[in-house]
Amino acid sequence: MQEKCWKDKNLKFLRTLIILLLIQFKAYALIEVDITRGNLSPLPVAVSPLASDKKSLAEVEKILKIKDIGSEISLVVENNLKQTGLFNPLAKDAFLQKPDIAHFKPRFEDWKLIKAQALITGKVEIINENLRVEFRLWDVLAAKEMLAIAFTTVPTNWRRVGHIITDKVYERLTGEKGYFDTRIIYVAEEGPKTKRIKKLAIMDQDGFNVKYLTLGNELVLTPRFNPTNQMVTYLSYFRNLPRVYLLDIETGVQEVVGDFPGMTFAPRFSPDGKKIIMSFASDGNSDIYTMDLENRIVERITNHPSIDTSPSYSPNGRYICFNSDRSGYQQIYVMKSDGSNVKRISFGRGLYGTPVWSPRGDLIAFTKLHKGKFYIGVMRIDGSGERLLTENFYQEAPSWSPNGRVLVFYRETKTDEKGEGFSAKLWSIDLTGYNERQVPTKTDASDPSWSSLLSN
Amino acid sequence: MNLNKIFKNIFLVLMAGVILTACATTKKVETTTGQMQGDVYTGTDTVEYLASGVPDRVFFATNESILTTRSRETLRKQATWLRENSGISVVLEGHADERGTREYNLALGERRANAAKDYLMTYGVSSSRISVISYGKERPVDSGSNPLSWSKNRRSVTVKAN
Numbered sequence: 101m102q103e104k105c106w107k108d109k110n111l112k113f114l115r116t117l118i119i120l121l122l123i124q125f126k127a128y129a130l131i132e133v134d135i136t137r138g139n140l141s142p143l144p145v146a147v148s149p150l151a152s153d154k155k156s157l158a159e160v161e162k163i164l165k166i167k168d169i170g171s172e173i174s175l176v177v178e179n180n181l182k183q184t185g186l187f188n189p190l191a192k193d194a195f196l197q198k199p200d201i202a203h204f205k206p207r208f209e210d211w212k213l214i215k216a217q218a219l220i221t222g223k224v225e226i227i228n229e230n231l232r233v234e235f236r237l238w239d240v241l242a243a244k245e246m247l248a249i250a251f252t253t254v255p256t257n258w259r260r261v262g263h264i265i266t267d268k269v270y271e272r273l274t275g276e277k278g279y280f281d282t283r284i285i286y287v288a289e290e291g292p293k294t295k296r297i298k299k300l301a302i303m304d305q306d307g308f309n310v311k312y313l314t315l316g317n318e319l320v321l322t323p324r325f326n327p328t329n330q331m332v333t334y335l336s337y338f339r340n341l342p343r344v345y346l347l348d349i350e351t352g353v354q355e356v357v358g359d360f361p362g363m364t365f366a367p368r369f370s371p372d373g374k375k376i377i378m379s380f381a382s383d384g385n386s387d388i389y390t391m392d393l394e395n396r397i398v399e400r401i402t403n404h405p406s407i408d409t410s411p412s413y414s415p416n417g418r419y420i421c422f423n424s425d426r427s428g429y430q431q432i433y434v435m436k437s438d439g440s441n442v443k444r445i446s447f448g449r450g451l452y453g454t455p456v457w458s459p460r461g462d463l464i465a466f467t468k469l470h471k472g473k474f475y476i477g478v479m480r481i482d483g484s485g486e487r488l489l490t491e492n493f494y495q496e497a498p499s500w501s502p503n504g505r506v507l508v509f510y511r512e513t514k515t516d517e518k519g520e521g522f523s524a525k526l527w528s529i530d531l532t533g534y535n536e537r538q539v540p541t542k543t544d545a546s547d548p549s550w551s552s553l554l555s556n
Numbered sequence: 557m558n559l560n561k562i563f564k565n566i567f568l569v570l571m572a573g574v575i576l577t578a579c580a581t582t583k584k585v586e587t588t589t590g591q592m593q594g595d596v597y598t599g600t601d602t603v604e605y606l607a608s609g610v611p612d613r614v615f616f617a618t619n620e621s622i623l624t625t626r627s628r629e630t631l632r633k634q635a636t637w638l639r640e641n642s643g644i645s646v647v648l649e650g651h652a653d654e655r656g657t658r659e660y661n662l663a664l665g666e667r668r669a670n671a672a673k674d675y676l677m678t679y680g681v682s683s684s685r686i687s688v689i690s691y692g693k694e695r696p697v698d699s700g701s702n703p704l705s706w707s708k709n710r711r712s713v714t715v716k717a718n
Contacts, residue, residue, distance in 0.1 A: 293699035319694055321658060335662075340689065342662070363666055363690060366659040379663065381690065384621070384670030386663040407663040423660060429619070430660055453657035467657050493701075496657045512654070519699035547658070 130239050130246060131217055133186050133273045135505060136532070142188040143273070144215050147178045149192070150222035150235070151200035159226040163255050170199060170224050173233070176262025177220060177269070179306060180280045184270070185535035190216055203236060208243045216240050220269060224261075231255045235265050237272055247272045259308055264555060279501035280305060283551045284508060285323045285332055286526060288312065289544040293515065293522045300334060302349065305550075307540035313347065322497075322547050326369040329551040333357065333367040333376050344378045346393070358391045358398055366409045371417045377401070379409040388422055388439075401439040412456045412464075413437065414481070421445075421455040421464050421481070432466055434481060445483030454497050457481075459552075460504040463531075467496040467509075476509050478531065489533040502552045505531050508539060510546040596624055597707035602697045606714060610637045613713040614672060618653070618706075621667040623675055631672060634714055635679030645717040648672050650690045651697075653706035658692060665690030672712040687717065 133143055150170035152160075160169045174192075181187035195202075196210040203221035211219050222235030234250035249268055253261060260281055267278030288301040288310075298320050300313040313332070314320055319342075323334035332347045344364040347354040358364065360380050367378040374393055379386045388401040388411045402408040406426035413420055421434045432446040432455045446452040450470030457464055458478075468475040468488065474495045477488040495511040508528045515522045524546045526539035539548070591599045597615040604612045612634075614627035623631065638644060650669030652661035669688040677683055698705040 294696055296694065319691075321662075321694070342689065362688075363662070365662045379659070381663055381666040384667040384674075386666065407660065407667065409663050410657070410659045423657070425619075425660075430657075451656075453660050469655070469657075472655075494654065514701040515699055517700075519701075519705065522699060 130242055130244065131273060132275070135186060135274045135276060135530075142186055143217055144190055145181060145187045145218040145220065146190045146195060146211055146214065146216035146240075147174045147181070147192075148195060148197070148202050148219065148221045149174045149199045150224045150233070151198075151203050152224050156225040159229075160224075160231075160255060163229075164258065166258070169231075169258060170222070173222070173224060173258060173262045173265070174220075176259055176306070177266050180263065180266040181269070183306070183537060185530065186274070187218075190214055206238055206240075208238075208240050211238075211240045218246075218269075218273065220265070222265070226255070227252070229255070231258060231261065233261050233265075235268075237269050259304060260554070263304070263306075267553070267555075276505065277503045277553065279503050279506060279550070279553070281554045282502060283325075283329065283554070284499075284526070284539070284548050285325060285551070286510075286541070286545045286548040287320060287323065288541070289524055289546060290316075293519070300332070300347075301541075301543075301545070303541070310542060313349065313352075322366065322549075324368050324549045325551045326373045327371060327552060328373060329554060331369075331373075333369060333378075335365045335367065344376065346376070358389075358396070360389075364389075366411065368412055370413050371415050377411045377413065377420065379411070388420070401437075402435075402442075403439075410454050414457045415459055415461045419457075419481075421457055423453050423455060430469075432464065432479075432483070434464075445479065445481070446486075447483060448486055456498060456500065458504045459500055459502055463504070465498040465500065465507055467498065476507060476529065478507075487533070489529050489531070490527075490536055495527070497547055499548050499550045501528075501550055507531070508548045508550055510548060512546075592704065592707050593624075593626075595703060595707055596626075597704075597710070598626060599708075602708050602711075606634065606716065607637050610634055612715070613711045615707060616668055616710040616712075618710065619656070619664070621664065621671045623671055627672075628675060631675045632679055635676050635681050638676065638681045638685065639679075643718075645685045645687070647715045647717045648676075648686060648688045649695075649713045649715055650688065651695060651709055651711050651713070652693045653709040654693045654696060654701070655706060656693065662690050662692035665692045668710075668712045672714070 150173050152170045178189040181189050194214045203223050217240050219238040219240050224233050230252050232252045237247040239246050263281040266280040270278035282305045285302045288299045291297045297316045299316040300320050300323050303310040319337035321335040323332050336345045342363040344357040344367040345354050346357050357376050363381045364378050367376050375390045377390045380389050386407045386409050388408045390399045406424050408424045410423040411420050420437050424433050430451040430453050432452045433444050435442040450468050452466050452468050454467045455464045463478045465478045473491050475488040476490050476498050479486040493514045498507040498509040506528050511527050512524045524544045526545045526548050529536045596617050606612050610633045611630045614630050648669040650665035652664045673686050696709040698708045
């Protein structure tokens with residue numbers, strides 16, 4: 101009896117051990133990258149130049165004036181991976197295998213030798229004047245293919261090809277959608293601080309392909325994308341009348357949003373793209389309004405003698421977070437999208453502004469001012485779990501990457517005794533509080549807003 | 557630490573004494589620039605004049621839109637001048653300093669300009685002659701990053717519109 105019991109116990113133990121081993125085996129089977137915490141040992145990855153044939157290379161050079169398109173695309177991927185802080189792209193001069201052979205069948209020992217754990221190979225060719233790209237992701241240690249994808253696009257899209265490859269690789273390795281085939285709309289700035297010239301600008305997430313959407317004749321502020329990234333809403337001082345505008349990026353057509361007898365500002369789209377939510381200031385009081393873009397119906401959402409501004413919808417459209425000083429100072433509030441059930445959620449020391457709802461729905465990012473310092477932080481939607489990610493002299497206006505893992509914001513420098521040395525730049529930081537980086541822009545920049553993924 | 561503080565204070569008091577006596581002897585009191593009361597600017601550094609003796613702007617405390625005694629005095633002078641020159645319309649430009657989020661500052665600038673507008677109206681200036689615009693923190697008059705510069709930038713400026 102006793103013996104049997106012991107055996108039973110033993111069996112149970114064995115079974116558990118086997119299950120544990122299985123789980124472990126599964127975890128070790130293929131490489132995974134944990135993005136939920138700061139990554140101190142980024143994954144070594146080899147990004148082989150994409151292979152190409154002579155004919156394709158000649159055609160690409162004719163169309164794009166680029167000599168080695170395969171190399172250039174791999175550099176886009178490499179740079180993207182490096183910026184995440186999760187990956188460590190290895191130096192290409194250490195690669196032993198040629199791109200075409202590696203893409204066909206990698207000699208894993210060669211890649212192990214240079215300590216690569218993941219390998220990306222690919223091929224690019226011109227077929228009927230289109231760019232045909234295929235790439236593979238390999239697990240070097242397991243000696244296995246993890247991913248193989250092919251697609252066709254127009255040659256001028258070649259940088260996007262690099263971004264799409266990065267998105268797929270990132271998704272396969274982290275289990276979450278990427279954010280590389282995206283754009284950032286922002287305000288390009290130049291000139292002295294007292295007479296700043298501001299233009300709307302749009303660029304790829306990595307700072308390339310900058311386009312200016314306005315000429316700088318009037319002050320423009322706070323541009324934000326609609327969910328399909330084709331429209332932008334922003335504040336313009338056209339004819340010295342500060343109003344919310346709507347701009348079609350493709351056609352360049354723009355219009356005033358609504359017919360308000362005063363300043364409208366702080367616009368954002370609703371998650372379905374059908375409404376614009378914004379503040380309207382009248383007689384010293386700012387309240388929140390929406391306008392339906394189809395039927396032009398205007399609705400008043402808040403009605404309070406305090407300043408109510410910086411509204412941002414929850415991803416399901418049912419709630420709005422906003423900034424109000426109804427308690428006497430700037431704090432963050434949440435209400436239902438019809439304006440009912442207003443609740444203050446920020447209770448920490450200091451002032452809180454620019455709340456913006458995470459695309460995952462669980463967090464609100466904000467700017468905080470406390471004892472002369474500015475912070476970018478996040479809190480849960482009930483105000484709990486406040487976490488400050490970065491502190492500086494001046495920084496504000498976080499905007500989420502579409503996967504909710506990274507925030508982009510702008511930072512301004514303190515001027516010297518002569519009032520000189522002012523600059524404004526875009527920065528990004530991971531939700532973990534790690535991996536703070538300047539986002540490259542040709543000019544000074546502010547008010548960044550991240551698009552959703554352009555392709556899916 | 558405390559002793560240091562005491563010494564520092566004594567030093568400051570002595571310095572103030574030195575400056576005051578220097579001012580008294582050279583009679584330069586009125587040209588002293590960069591004064592603040594609390595954190596409201598009381599100097600004349602950036603001030604322009606709509607007419608002789610009629611300053612064009614009023615200043616505010618941080619995050620406030622309350623008019624100080626001095627501001628009300630300035631606005632009464634503007635109201636008198638506007639009543640005497642009934643053909644003139646004005647724009648009140650409300651501004652904030654750089655130490656606040658952009659969107660909130662736009663609202664704050666509007667609130668400040670309206671505080672000035674309301675005061676002008678109670679002194680007999682018709683609202684049809686006054687329009688209001690907020691520039692938030694977009695148009696500082698002083699580009700410094702220090703409390704004095706910020707105090708000059710927290711302002712409502714009355715500008716002739718015609």
